Amino acid sequence: MDEKNHVSSISSNPCGFSIAMTLACSFLSWVLIHRWAQRNKQGPKTWPIIGAAIEQLMNYDRMHDWLVEYLSKSKTITVPMLFTSYTYIADPANVEHILKTNFANYPKGEVYHSYMEVLLGDGIFNADGEMWRKQRKTASLEFASKNLRDFSTLVFRDYALKLSTILCQACIQNQQVDMQELLMRMTLDSICKVGFGVEIGTLSPHLPENHFARAFDTANTVVTLRFIDPLWRMKRLLQVGSEALLNQSIRTVDDFTYSMIHKRKGEIEEAQRSGKKDKIKHDILSRFIELGENPDSNLSDKSLRDVVLNFVIAGRDTTATTLSWFIYMIMTHPHVADRLYSELRAFEEEKSKEENVTWVPCDPSDYKSFNRRMAQFADLLTYDSMGRLPYLHAAISETLRLYPAVPQDPKGILDDDVLPDGTQVKAGGMVTYVPYSMGRMEYNWGPDAVSFKPERWFKDGILQTFSPFKFTAFQAGPRICLGKDSAYLQMKMTLAIISRFFIFNLVPEHPIRYRMMTILSMAHGLKLSVSQRS
Numbered sequence: 001m002d003e004k005n006h007v008s009s010i011s012s013n014p015c016g017f018s019i020a021m022t023l024a025c026s027f028l029s030w031v032l033i034h035r036w037a038q039r040n041k042q043g044p045k046t047w048p049i050i051g052a053a054i055e056q057l058m059n060y061d062r063m064h065d066w067l068v069e070y071l072s073k074s075k076t077i078t079v080p081m082l083f084t085s086y087t088y089i090a091d092p093a094n095v096e097h098i099l100k101t102n103f104a105n106y107p108k109g110e111v112y113h114s115y116m117e118v119l120l121g122d123g124i125f126n127a128d129g130e131m132w133r134k135q136r137k138t139a140s141l142e143f144a145s146k147n148l149r150d151f152s153t154l155v156f157r158d159y160a161l162k163l164s165t166i167l168c169q170a171c172i173q174n175q176q177v178d179m180q181e182l183l184m185r186m187t188l189d190s191i192c193k194v195g196f197g198v199e200i201g202t203l204s205p206h207l208p209e210n211h212f213a214r215a216f217d218t219a220n221t222v223v224t225l226r227f228i229d230p231l232w233r234m235k236r237l238l239q240v241g242s243e244a245l246l247n248q249s250i251r252t253v254d255d256f257t258y259s260m261i262h263k264r265k266g267e268i269e270e271a272q273r274s275g276k277k278d279k280i281k282h283d284i285l286s287r288f289i290e291l292g293e294n295p296d297s298n299l300s301d302k303s304l305r306d307v308v309l310n311f312v313i314a315g316r317d318t319t320a321t322t323l324s325w326f327i328y329m330i331m332t333h334p335h336v337a338d339r340l341y342s343e344l345r346a347f348e349e350e351k352s353k354e355e356n357v358t359w360v361p362c363d364p365s366d367y368k369s370f371n372r373r374m375a376q377f378a379d380l381l382t383y384d385s386m387g388r389l390p391y392l393h394a395a396i397s398e399t400l401r402l403y404p405a406v407p408q409d410p411k412g413i414l415d416d417d418v419l420p421d422g423t424q425v426k427a428g429g430m431v432t433y434v435p436y437s438m439g440r441m442e443y444n445w446g447p448d449a450v451s452f453k454p455e456r457w458f459k460d461g462i463l464q465t466f467s468p469f470k471f472t473a474f475q476a477g478p479r480i481c482l483g484k485d486s487a488y489l490q491m492k493m494t495l496a497i498i499s500r501f502f503i504f505n506l507v508p509e510h511p512i513r514y515r516m517m518t519i520l521s522m523a524h525g526l527k528l529s530v531s532q533r534s
Contacts, residue, residue, distance in 0.1 A: 044070065044079050056228055060516060064407050064436040071437045076423045084111065086410070087431040090441050093420040095433045096469040098411055100477035109412015111430060115226045118250055119219050121302065123310030135307070136482075142287055143482045151283070152194050152486055153383050153493075159190040160494040162203050164374050167502055169205065171532050172367055176507055178525040179327055181207075183320040183494075188213050190490065191315035195308050196260045197283030215252035220313070222246040224517045227410075257305045265289055284311055311483075317519040318405035319487055323494060324526050325403035326396060328512060329452050331504050331528070336395060336454060341533070343391045344500040350388075351380040370532065374501055378493075386492045392499075394457035396491050400473035401445075402452060407436035407520045409475065435472040436520065444470055503531045 044056070056079065059066040067088055070077045075091040089095060098106040107128035120126035124135040142148055163186045170177050185202040188210070192200045202210045222242045226232045235243035264285050288307050292299030299307075330337040352359065357380070360372045386393075410432040417425050425431055442449045445456075457463060468476035474484045481487070506512075507527040515523035 044077070060228060062513075063516060064434075064514065064520075067408075067434055068437045068440050071434065072441060075441075075443065076419065076421055078423070085426070085429045087419075087423065087425050087429065088408075088437075089419070089423075089431060089433050090437045090444070091421055092438075092444065092467060092470040094423070095438075095472060095476070096467075097420050098431055098433065099469065099475065099479065102417060103478055105414050105417055106411035106431060107414065109410075109414075109430065111412060112410055116223055118246065119223050119253075120310055120313070121306030123306035125310045125314065126306075136478075138288070138291060139482050142284060143486065145287075148194075148284070148287075149383060149486075153489065155190050155193045156490040156493045157378050157381060159186050159193075159203060160490075160497050161371075161375060161378055162186070162189075163494065164497050164501065165371055166203070166205060166207075167498065167530050168367060168370055168374070168532070170530050171502070174529075176527055176529050178527055179504070180320065180324040180522050180526040183323045184213070184316070185210075186494070187316040187320040187323075187490070188312075191312055193283070195284045195311045195315065197264060197281040197286055198260060211252050212256040215249040216312070218249040219246055219253060220317070220519065221515070221517050222249070253309070254305065257308060258301060260285065260308070261289075261301055261304050284308070313519075314481075314483055315486070317517075317521065319490055321519055321521045322396070322400060322403070322405050322487075323491055324522055325520070326399040326491070326495060327498075327504055327528075328506070328522075328526060329399055329402075330395070330499070331506050333452050336452070337499070337503075340391055340395060340499050343389060344496060347385075347388055347496075348377060348380065348500070351385065355380070370501075374497060377500060378497055381493055381496055383489060386489065386496075389492060389496060390458075390463040391454060392492055392495060393488065394454040394463060396488065396495070397457055397471070397473075398452060398454045401439040401471060402450075403520055404435035404439065404473040405519055406473075406475075407514075408432050408434050409472075433472060438470070438472055501533050503533060504528045505531070 056063070056066075067077075071088060071090040076087065076089050076094060079086045079088065089098070108126060109128070113126055113128075116126050122131055124132060124139060127135060163182055166182060167177070169175075182203070185207065189200055189203045192198055200210065200212070202208065202213060222245060225242060229235075229242070232243060235241045236247075239247060264281075264283075267281075268286060268289055285304065285308055288299060288304055292304065330340065351357075357376065360376060361369060410430045413425050413427055413429050413431055415427050419425065419431075438444055440450050448456075465471075468474065468480060474481035474487075505528055507529065510527045511524050512526070513523050515521050
């Protein structure tokens, strides 16, 4: 159509043109009125239909700090999205309400379950109702088992020493290391030993590539993205983009996990046939396989897969990231590192006198003698003796306050409710308490809330605790973390050894920022140089 005919067409249809202009003006007016109405609104500004999706996507890589900015001005904010709305809370009274007082109204919920099911299945961290209660009861009995505690202690000490050996080698060869990568390998090896009863060897001196670990990380990253990606279901249907990568990663994770389940079942059956039940291992998988022999347990291979993977994500990623942030904190707060070293030396002297330890000669330049010296020190570290290291405990807790392993924890809403501060929440939405923000709020921790101060955990020289609804690193209420003591045990065991024998320095210009996952890991790792302490 030429220009003349085009103009003629428009002028010959003034009614259609007028309707189009009216609709466009109406839509624009609607948007402007919507935005004007929010000029005094607390929290992110929204757009019609899509809510705050644009602002949230623009701040995705710094979402935790984005929430800090809003929650420092208002203890509760509501963020409307395309298909639902999120209410974020940082007030301990509101947190207690959803985690304890009205616990039944705030399950993981259908939305969260649908996002995470591909990775966590119906495991304890992704289950609600009777399924969750059964797993919780079984898991609580297992964590209370002295056999599991003693087995875990030996495993944690063994892998902490393997890590220390690698650090010693890096000192001698003047090599830089990615500490987060090493810690991820250590915790993966140890949780696979405690969880599966197998040695997968990722912390071997040559640091071999592990397909399971890589696939697990990828799957974790992609399912986190689902929370703000409105197109993930379409991607999954078409098997393109991130969902295609997720599908491939899950196949790798499942192949490894099911092979471990079948192998362990075969070993248990052989032990039972030969009358050597005392040879059955104390790992978590073995215990759940034994429990599965009860016809009422309904523990299929899929159920065992879900159990184990839930323990892996709980025992590997959370511990490794906390250890990484701890090391970063003592590097940037050398007075804390010095006080910690003094506590460890005092502990060493006291315990060695009690046990009449004769220390082997130690030459820091001699790889073998230095490792023998570390092994002797590690022998002093037991489940009970860890109680003699209160400053170490305080420094770990202070790290978790500022850098909680799980920075956000969303819950579904079954019925309309009113939070203690008067905020109304609607059924079908989600409410998220935000440990990362809570640790930085002056209304929770005082004017020095953003400062790293292990001393805040002491009162009159005695180590103190805070309400779990204020210090939420291990959740609270009926879902409080069963593995809290085990996590502290591994972190203390590892940090006691490496803080006693090594000094860490951050590689110049190395960027430190978190990566958006369900776990607060460092986006670029933790690159540092290592030197030995005598």
